[in-house]
Amino acid sequence: MPSALVTGATGILGREIVMALGQDKQTWPTVYALSRSQKLNWPENVKQQQLDLTASAQEMAKELDNVKPEYIFFTAYLAKDSEEEATKVNGAMLENFLEALKITGASKNVKRVILTTGAKQYGVHFGVPKQPMEESDRWLADSNRPPNFYYKQQQLLAEQGKQQGWDWVVTYPNDVIGVAKGNFMNLATSLGIYCAVTKEMGKPLEFPGSPSFYTLFDCFTYSRLHAKFNLWAALEQSPRVSNQAFNVVNGDIESWQNMWPKTADKFGLKIPERMFTPEEEDGKMGENGSVMELMENPPLSEFAAERGLKGSKFAKQSRVEQKIDLVRWSQRSDVKAAWDRLAKREGLDQDAFEKATWGFLGFVFGRAYNIVISMNKARKAGWTGHQDTWDSLSEAFDELVGEKVLPAFTPTRRKRSSVMGTEADTTVSILRGRDR
Known part of the structure:
Protein backbone atom coordinates (compact mmCIF):
# COMPACT_ATOMS: atom_id res chain seq x y z
CA MET A 1 0.00 0.00 0.00
CA PRO A 2 1.31 3.51 -0.79
CA SER A 3 2.92 5.83 1.74
CA ALA A 4 2.58 9.60 1.59
CA LEU A 5 4.45 12.67 2.82
CA VAL A 6 2.99 16.18 3.20
CA THR A 7 5.10 19.28 3.70
CA GLY A 8 3.45 22.36 5.17
CA ALA A 9 1.17 19.96 7.02
CA THR A 10 -0.42 22.59 9.28
CA GLY A 11 -1.12 25.14 6.55
CA ILE A 12 -4.52 25.92 5.09
CA LEU A 13 -4.07 23.44 2.21
CA GLY A 14 -1.59 20.96 3.71
CA ARG A 15 -3.75 20.36 6.76
CA GLU A 16 -6.69 19.17 4.68
CA ILE A 17 -4.50 16.91 2.56
CA VAL A 18 -3.19 15.22 5.71
CA MET A 19 -6.73 14.81 7.06
CA ALA A 20 -7.96 13.32 3.78
CA LEU A 21 -5.06 10.85 3.74
CA GLY A 22 -5.61 10.05 7.40
CA GLN A 23 -9.27 9.26 6.85
CA ASP A 24 -8.46 6.64 4.20
CA LYS A 25 -6.28 4.26 6.21
CA GLN A 26 -6.78 1.34 3.86
CA THR A 27 -5.30 3.20 0.91
CA TRP A 28 -2.77 5.25 2.90
CA PRO A 29 -1.55 3.23 5.92
CA THR A 30 1.47 5.51 6.44
CA VAL A 31 1.37 9.29 6.21
CA TYR A 32 4.23 11.59 7.21
CA ALA A 33 3.06 15.09 8.22
CA LEU A 34 5.97 17.52 8.17
CA SER A 35 5.91 21.04 9.59
CA ARG A 36 8.35 23.38 11.28
CA SER A 37 6.82 23.35 14.76
CA GLN A 38 3.06 23.28 15.29
CA LYS A 39 1.48 19.95 16.16
CA LEU A 40 -2.11 18.87 15.58
CA ASN A 41 -4.15 15.84 16.57
CA TRP A 42 -3.88 13.57 13.55
CA PRO A 43 -5.44 10.15 12.80
CA GLU A 44 -3.39 7.17 13.97
CA ASN A 45 -1.89 6.45 10.54
CA VAL A 46 -0.30 9.93 10.48
CA LYS A 47 3.21 10.43 11.82
CA GLN A 48 3.96 14.04 12.78
CA GLN A 49 7.56 15.11 12.26
CA GLN A 50 9.31 18.45 12.53
CA LEU A 51 11.29 19.66 9.55
CA ASP A 52 12.80 23.05 8.77
CA LEU A 53 12.58 23.42 5.01
CA THR A 54 14.90 26.42 5.09
CA ALA A 55 17.74 24.15 6.23
CA SER A 56 20.36 22.72 3.89
CA ALA A 57 19.78 19.46 2.02
CA GLN A 58 22.32 17.74 4.26
CA GLU A 59 20.58 18.91 7.44
CA MET A 60 17.17 17.84 6.14
CA ALA A 61 18.56 14.45 5.12
CA LYS A 62 19.42 13.76 8.76
CA GLU A 63 15.81 14.38 9.78
CA LEU A 64 14.40 12.34 6.88
CA ASP A 65 16.69 9.33 7.19
CA ASN A 66 13.89 6.84 7.97
CA VAL A 67 11.21 8.45 5.78
CA LYS A 68 10.46 6.51 2.58
CA PRO A 69 7.42 8.07 0.84
CA GLU A 70 6.05 7.02 -2.52
CA TYR A 71 3.83 10.08 -2.97
CA ILE A 72 4.83 13.59 -1.91
CA PHE A 73 2.45 16.51 -1.46
CA PHE A 74 4.51 19.70 -1.31
CA THR A 75 2.36 22.56 0.00
CA ALA A 76 4.94 24.52 2.02
CA TYR A 77 5.28 28.23 1.31
CA LEU A 78 7.25 30.98 3.03
CA ALA A 79 6.08 34.57 2.51
CA LYS A 80 8.70 37.23 1.80
CA ASP A 81 8.63 40.98 1.25
CA SER A 82 9.71 40.88 -2.40
CA GLU A 83 9.13 38.57 -5.33
CA GLU A 84 12.89 38.23 -5.75
CA GLU A 85 13.36 37.01 -2.19
CA ALA A 86 10.28 34.78 -2.37
CA THR A 87 11.69 33.14 -5.50
CA LYS A 88 15.08 32.58 -3.91
CA VAL A 89 13.73 31.16 -0.64
CA ASN A 90 10.84 29.04 -1.94
CA GLY A 91 12.87 27.73 -4.85
CA ALA A 92 15.64 26.69 -2.45
CA MET A 93 13.18 24.98 -0.12
CA LEU A 94 11.89 22.67 -2.84
CA GLU A 95 15.33 22.09 -4.36
CA ASN A 96 16.98 21.22 -1.04
CA PHE A 97 14.08 19.01 0.03
CA LEU A 98 14.29 16.95 -3.17
CA GLU A 99 18.07 16.77 -2.82
CA ALA A 100 17.67 15.55 0.78
CA LEU A 101 15.52 12.65 -0.43
CA LYS A 102 18.19 11.86 -2.99
CA ILE A 103 20.86 11.82 -0.25
CA THR A 104 18.84 9.40 1.90
CA GLY A 105 18.01 7.21 -1.07
CA ALA A 106 14.28 7.76 -0.54
CA SER A 107 13.90 9.31 -4.00
CA LYS A 108 14.20 5.81 -5.49
CA ASN A 109 10.81 4.97 -3.92
CA VAL A 110 9.04 8.14 -5.08
CA LYS A 111 6.40 7.68 -7.77
CA ARG A 112 4.83 11.14 -7.97
CA VAL A 113 5.27 14.61 -6.47
CA ILE A 114 2.22 16.92 -6.28
CA LEU A 115 3.20 20.58 -5.91
CA THR A 116 0.74 23.26 -4.79
CA THR A 117 1.24 26.73 -6.25
CA GLY A 118 -1.61 29.13 -7.14
CA ALA A 119 -3.19 31.65 -9.47
CA LYS A 120 -0.15 33.92 -9.21
CA GLN A 121 0.84 31.61 -12.06
CA TYR A 122 -1.29 33.94 -14.22
CA GLY A 123 -0.10 37.20 -12.66
CA VAL A 124 -3.38 38.02 -10.92
CA HIS A 125 -1.33 40.11 -8.46
CA PHE A 126 -0.07 42.32 -11.33
CA GLY A 127 -3.45 43.34 -12.73
CA VAL A 128 -6.18 42.11 -15.04
CA PRO A 129 -5.25 38.71 -16.50
CA LYS A 130 -6.23 37.06 -19.74
CA GLN A 131 -9.67 35.51 -19.16
CA PRO A 132 -10.52 32.78 -18.54
CA MET A 133 -7.17 31.60 -17.22
CA GLU A 134 -6.08 28.31 -18.77
CA GLU A 135 -3.12 26.08 -17.99
CA SER A 136 -1.85 26.43 -21.56
CA ASP A 137 -1.43 30.21 -21.14
CA ARG A 138 2.21 31.15 -21.62
CA TRP A 139 4.24 32.15 -18.59
CA LEU A 140 4.75 35.83 -17.80
CA ALA A 141 8.52 35.58 -17.72
CA ASP A 142 9.58 38.81 -19.45
CA SER A 143 12.53 40.60 -17.89
CA ASN A 144 10.38 43.67 -17.15
CA ARG A 145 8.39 41.66 -14.60
CA PRO A 146 9.45 40.48 -11.14
CA PRO A 147 10.37 36.78 -10.96
CA ASN A 148 7.67 34.26 -10.15
CA PHE A 149 8.76 31.53 -7.74
CA TYR A 150 6.02 29.24 -9.05
CA TYR A 151 7.88 29.12 -12.35
CA LYS A 152 11.17 28.28 -10.66
CA GLN A 153 9.56 25.52 -8.59
CA GLN A 154 7.88 23.98 -11.64
CA GLN A 155 11.13 24.03 -13.60
CA LEU A 156 12.91 22.32 -10.70
CA LEU A 157 10.16 19.74 -10.45
CA ALA A 158 10.33 18.84 -14.12
CA GLU A 159 14.14 18.66 -14.11
CA GLN A 160 14.39 16.57 -10.94
CA GLY A 161 11.57 14.26 -11.98
CA LYS A 162 13.29 13.50 -15.26
CA GLN A 163 16.62 12.88 -13.54
CA GLN A 164 15.28 10.79 -10.66
CA GLY A 165 12.59 8.80 -12.45
CA TRP A 166 9.35 10.05 -10.89
CA ASP A 167 6.59 12.20 -12.37
CA TRP A 168 4.71 15.20 -11.05
CA VAL A 169 1.47 17.18 -10.90
CA VAL A 170 1.08 20.91 -10.11
CA THR A 171 -2.11 22.52 -8.75
CA TYR A 172 -3.24 26.15 -9.19
CA PRO A 173 -5.81 26.98 -6.48
CA ASN A 174 -7.13 30.54 -6.02
CA ASP A 175 -8.54 32.58 -3.13
CA VAL A 176 -8.52 29.59 -0.82
CA THR A 221 -10.91 26.99 -3.94
CA TYR A 222 -12.26 25.14 -0.91
CA SER A 223 -9.29 23.60 0.89
CA ARG A 224 -11.08 20.24 1.28
CA LEU A 225 -11.91 20.06 -2.42
CA HIS A 226 -8.26 20.79 -3.18
CA ALA A 227 -7.28 17.90 -0.89
CA LYS A 228 -9.61 15.55 -2.75
CA PHE A 229 -8.06 16.62 -6.04
CA ASN A 230 -4.58 15.95 -4.66
CA LEU A 231 -5.48 12.39 -3.65
CA TRP A 232 -7.14 11.78 -7.01
CA ALA A 233 -4.16 13.20 -8.92
CA ALA A 234 -1.66 11.14 -6.89
CA LEU A 235 -3.07 7.79 -7.98
CA GLU A 236 -4.60 8.64 -11.36
CA GLN A 237 -2.61 6.80 -14.01
CA SER A 238 -3.92 8.60 -17.09
CA PRO A 239 -1.26 10.23 -19.30
CA ARG A 240 -3.51 13.29 -19.15
CA VAL A 241 -2.50 13.67 -15.48
CA SER A 242 1.17 12.66 -15.48
CA ASN A 243 3.57 15.64 -15.65
CA GLN A 244 0.71 18.13 -15.92
CA ALA A 245 -0.46 21.29 -14.18
CA PHE A 246 -4.12 21.90 -13.30
CA ASN A 247 -6.33 24.71 -12.16
CA VAL A 248 -8.15 23.57 -9.02
CA VAL A 249 -11.12 25.80 -8.18
CA ASN A 250 -14.60 24.97 -6.95
CA GLY A 251 -16.15 24.90 -10.41
CA SER A 374 -11.18 27.43 -16.38
CA MET A 375 -11.57 23.86 -15.07
CA ASN A 376 -11.80 22.32 -18.56
CA LYS A 377 -8.41 20.62 -18.46
CA ALA A 378 -9.12 18.81 -15.20
CA ARG A 379 -12.58 17.81 -16.41
CA LYS A 380 -11.14 16.32 -19.60
CA ALA A 381 -8.63 14.38 -17.48
CA GLY A 382 -11.48 12.80 -15.50
CA TRP A 383 -11.83 15.01 -12.44
CA THR A 384 -15.49 15.57 -11.51
CA GLY A 385 -15.18 17.30 -8.13
CA HIS A 386 -17.29 20.40 -7.50
CA GLU A 403 -11.50 27.03 16.89
CA LYS A 404 -12.60 29.88 19.18
CA VAL A 405 -11.78 32.46 16.54
CA LEU A 406 -15.40 33.54 15.99
CA PRO A 407 -18.25 33.73 18.50
CA ALA A 408 -20.85 31.00 18.26
CA PHE A 409 -23.82 31.40 15.96
CA THR A 410 -27.09 30.73 17.71
CA PRO A 411 -29.04 27.76 16.29
CA THR A 412 -31.57 28.74 13.65
CA ARG A 413 -34.91 28.96 15.38
CA ARG A 414 -38.53 29.49 14.44
CA LYS A 415 -40.30 32.57 15.76
CA ARG A 416 -44.06 33.04 15.63
CA SER A 417 -45.28 36.44 14.55
CA SER A 418 -48.65 37.88 13.67
CA VAL A 419 -49.04 39.43 10.25
CA MET A 420 -52.43 41.06 9.41
CA GLY A 421 -54.34 38.65 11.63
CA THR A 422 -52.46 35.52 10.48
CA GLU A 423 -49.45 33.73 11.93
CA ALA A 424 -46.18 33.53 9.98
CA ASP A 425 -42.89 31.77 10.68
CA THR A 426 -39.65 33.67 10.39
CA THR A 427 -36.15 32.25 10.58
CA VAL A 428 -33.57 34.02 12.72
CA SER A 429 -29.83 33.37 12.78
CA ILE A 430 -27.75 35.73 14.90
CA LEU A 431 -24.46 35.80 16.71
CA ARG A 432 -24.66 34.91 20.35
CA GLY A 433 -24.09 38.04 22.41
CA ARG A 434 -25.41 41.46 21.66
CA ASP A 435 -28.27 41.52 19.19
CA ARG A 436 -27.95 44.90 17.54
Missing part, protein backbone atom coordinates in the same frame (compact mmCIF):
# COMPACT_ATOMS: atom_id res chain seq x y z
CA ILE A 177 -11.36 29.12 1.66
CA GLY A 178 -10.44 27.04 4.68
CA VAL A 179 -9.19 27.15 8.25
CA ALA A 180 -5.63 27.37 9.56
CA LYS A 181 -4.80 29.74 12.41
CA GLY A 182 -2.10 32.26 11.58
CA ASN A 183 -1.97 31.29 7.92
CA PHE A 184 -0.53 34.01 5.69
CA MET A 185 -3.46 34.04 3.27
CA ASN A 186 -6.56 33.11 5.23
CA LEU A 187 -9.66 34.64 3.67
CA ALA A 188 -12.35 33.18 5.96
CA THR A 189 -10.65 34.11 9.25
CA SER A 190 -10.11 37.76 8.39
CA LEU A 191 -13.56 38.15 6.84
CA GLY A 192 -15.23 36.43 9.79
CA ILE A 193 -13.50 38.68 12.31
CA TYR A 194 -14.38 41.76 10.25
CA CYS A 195 -18.06 40.74 10.35
CA ALA A 196 -18.03 39.87 14.06
CA VAL A 197 -16.38 43.16 15.03
CA THR A 198 -18.76 45.11 12.79
CA LYS A 199 -21.68 43.51 14.63
CA GLU A 200 -20.11 44.25 18.01
CA MET A 201 -19.83 47.92 16.98
CA GLY A 202 -23.49 48.01 15.97
CA LYS A 203 -22.81 49.00 12.37
CA PRO A 204 -24.13 47.76 9.02
CA LEU A 205 -21.90 45.41 7.04
CA GLU A 206 -20.18 47.47 4.36
CA PHE A 207 -18.18 45.78 1.63
CA PRO A 208 -14.67 47.16 2.23
CA GLY A 209 -13.26 46.51 -1.24
CA SER A 210 -13.66 47.78 -4.78
CA PRO A 211 -17.15 48.90 -5.84
CA SER A 212 -16.35 47.48 -9.28
CA PHE A 213 -15.21 44.11 -7.94
CA TYR A 214 -18.39 43.82 -5.84
CA THR A 215 -20.32 43.15 -9.07
CA LEU A 216 -17.54 41.31 -10.92
CA PHE A 217 -16.58 37.63 -10.70
CA ASP A 218 -14.10 35.46 -8.86
CA CYS A 219 -13.26 31.76 -8.58
CA PHE A 220 -12.46 30.22 -5.21
CA ASP A 252 -18.65 27.71 -9.92
CA ILE A 253 -18.12 31.42 -10.53
CA GLU A 254 -19.13 33.72 -7.70
CA SER A 255 -19.66 37.41 -7.09
CA TRP A 256 -19.72 39.30 -3.80
CA GLN A 257 -23.02 40.89 -4.82
CA ASN A 258 -24.34 37.36 -4.30
CA MET A 259 -22.29 36.27 -1.29
CA TRP A 260 -22.18 39.54 0.69
CA PRO A 261 -25.90 39.53 1.61
CA LYS A 262 -25.54 35.85 2.57
CA THR A 263 -22.54 36.70 4.73
CA ALA A 264 -24.52 39.46 6.40
CA ASP A 265 -27.40 37.08 7.11
CA LYS A 266 -24.97 34.53 8.56
CA PHE A 267 -23.78 37.07 11.11
CA GLY A 268 -27.15 38.66 11.77
CA LEU A 269 -26.20 41.90 10.04
CA LYS A 270 -27.75 44.24 7.49
CA ILE A 271 -26.11 45.80 4.46
CA PRO A 272 -26.82 49.37 3.30
CA GLU A 273 -29.39 49.70 0.53
CA ARG A 274 -26.79 51.74 -1.34
CA MET A 275 -23.35 50.39 -0.53
CA PHE A 276 -21.24 52.88 -2.47
CA THR A 277 -21.34 56.61 -3.17
CA PRO A 278 -21.32 57.85 -6.77
CA GLU A 279 -17.73 59.03 -6.21
CA GLU A 280 -16.66 55.59 -5.02
CA GLU A 281 -18.37 53.97 -8.00
CA ASP A 282 -16.23 56.26 -10.17
CA GLY A 283 -13.09 54.97 -8.44
CA LYS A 284 -12.58 57.83 -5.97
CA MET A 285 -12.22 56.29 -2.53
CA GLY A 286 -12.94 58.51 0.49
CA GLU A 287 -10.77 59.31 3.50
CA ASN A 288 -11.25 55.82 4.96
CA GLY A 289 -10.27 54.12 1.73
CA SER A 290 -7.20 53.69 -0.43
CA VAL A 291 -6.14 53.14 -4.03
CA MET A 292 -3.04 51.26 -5.19
CA GLU A 293 -1.93 51.20 -8.81
CA LEU A 294 -0.61 47.83 -10.01
CA MET A 295 1.92 47.16 -12.79
CA GLU A 296 1.69 49.51 -15.76
CA ASN A 297 1.40 46.53 -18.10
CA PRO A 298 -1.08 43.97 -16.67
CA PRO A 299 -0.91 40.32 -17.74
CA LEU A 300 -3.65 40.84 -20.33
CA SER A 301 -1.41 43.31 -22.17
CA GLU A 302 0.87 40.42 -23.19
CA PHE A 303 -2.07 38.69 -24.90
CA ALA A 304 -3.79 41.87 -26.14
CA ALA A 305 -2.57 42.13 -29.73
CA GLU A 306 -3.48 38.55 -30.66
CA ARG A 307 -6.95 39.06 -29.16
CA GLY A 308 -7.72 42.39 -30.80
CA LEU A 309 -7.21 44.38 -27.58
CA LYS A 310 -3.93 46.18 -28.22
CA GLY A 311 -4.19 49.71 -26.83
CA SER A 312 -7.64 48.95 -25.40
CA LYS A 313 -8.70 50.30 -22.02
CA PHE A 314 -9.39 46.68 -21.02
CA ALA A 315 -5.67 45.87 -21.17
CA LYS A 316 -4.43 48.95 -19.31
CA GLN A 317 -3.09 49.37 -15.79
CA SER A 318 -5.27 47.93 -13.02
CA ARG A 319 -5.92 49.14 -9.48
CA VAL A 320 -6.66 47.81 -6.04
CA GLU A 321 -9.44 49.93 -4.54
CA GLN A 322 -10.54 49.74 -0.93
CA LYS A 323 -13.62 51.60 0.25
CA ILE A 324 -12.35 50.80 3.75
CA ASP A 325 -8.60 50.28 4.00
CA LEU A 326 -8.58 47.15 6.14
CA VAL A 327 -5.05 47.55 7.48
CA ARG A 328 -5.90 51.02 8.78
CA TRP A 329 -9.30 49.80 9.98
CA SER A 330 -7.64 47.05 12.03
CA GLN A 331 -5.43 49.63 13.73
CA ARG A 332 -8.25 51.88 14.91
CA SER A 333 -8.68 52.09 18.69
CA ASP A 334 -12.48 51.65 18.54
CA VAL A 335 -12.09 48.53 16.39
CA LYS A 336 -9.51 47.02 18.74
CA ALA A 337 -11.68 47.85 21.75
CA ALA A 338 -14.67 46.13 20.13
CA TRP A 339 -12.62 43.00 19.48
CA ASP A 340 -11.29 42.98 23.06
CA ARG A 341 -14.85 43.16 24.43
CA LEU A 342 -16.07 40.45 22.12
CA ALA A 343 -13.10 38.14 22.70
CA LYS A 344 -13.31 38.42 26.49
CA ARG A 345 -17.08 37.97 26.64
CA GLU A 346 -17.12 34.98 24.27
CA GLY A 347 -13.86 33.33 25.32
CA LEU A 348 -12.20 33.76 21.93
CA ASP A 349 -8.55 33.44 20.95
CA GLN A 350 -7.34 36.95 21.83
CA ASP A 351 -4.48 36.79 19.32
CA ALA A 352 -6.69 35.93 16.34
CA PHE A 353 -7.29 39.58 15.48
CA GLU A 354 -3.59 40.44 15.28
CA LYS A 355 -2.84 37.30 13.26
CA ALA A 356 -5.59 38.00 10.74
CA THR A 357 -4.26 38.89 7.29
CA TRP A 358 -5.84 42.30 6.75
CA GLY A 359 -3.53 43.29 3.92
CA PHE A 360 -4.31 40.11 2.00
CA LEU A 361 -8.07 40.44 2.49
CA GLY A 362 -7.92 44.05 1.34
CA PHE A 363 -6.06 43.03 -1.80
CA VAL A 364 -8.51 40.21 -2.60
CA PHE A 365 -11.54 42.49 -2.17
CA GLY A 366 -9.87 45.45 -3.86
CA ARG A 367 -8.94 43.97 -7.24
CA ALA A 368 -11.05 45.94 -9.69
CA TYR A 369 -11.14 43.16 -12.31
CA ASN A 370 -12.60 39.69 -12.89
CA ILE A 371 -10.82 36.50 -11.83
CA VAL A 372 -12.23 33.70 -14.01
CA ILE A 373 -10.43 30.34 -14.06
CA GLN A 387 -18.05 22.61 -4.51
CA ASP A 388 -20.57 25.37 -3.91
CA THR A 389 -18.45 28.36 -2.87
CA TRP A 390 -20.98 29.88 -0.48
CA ASP A 391 -21.36 26.51 1.26
CA SER A 392 -17.59 26.29 1.68
CA LEU A 393 -17.39 29.80 3.16
CA SER A 394 -20.30 29.15 5.53
CA GLU A 395 -18.72 25.88 6.67
CA ALA A 396 -15.40 27.63 7.26
CA PHE A 397 -17.13 30.21 9.46
CA ASP A 398 -18.72 27.39 11.46
CA GLU A 399 -15.35 25.68 11.86
CA LEU A 400 -13.81 28.93 13.09
CA VAL A 401 -16.39 28.97 15.85
CA GLY A 402 -15.04 25.61 17.00
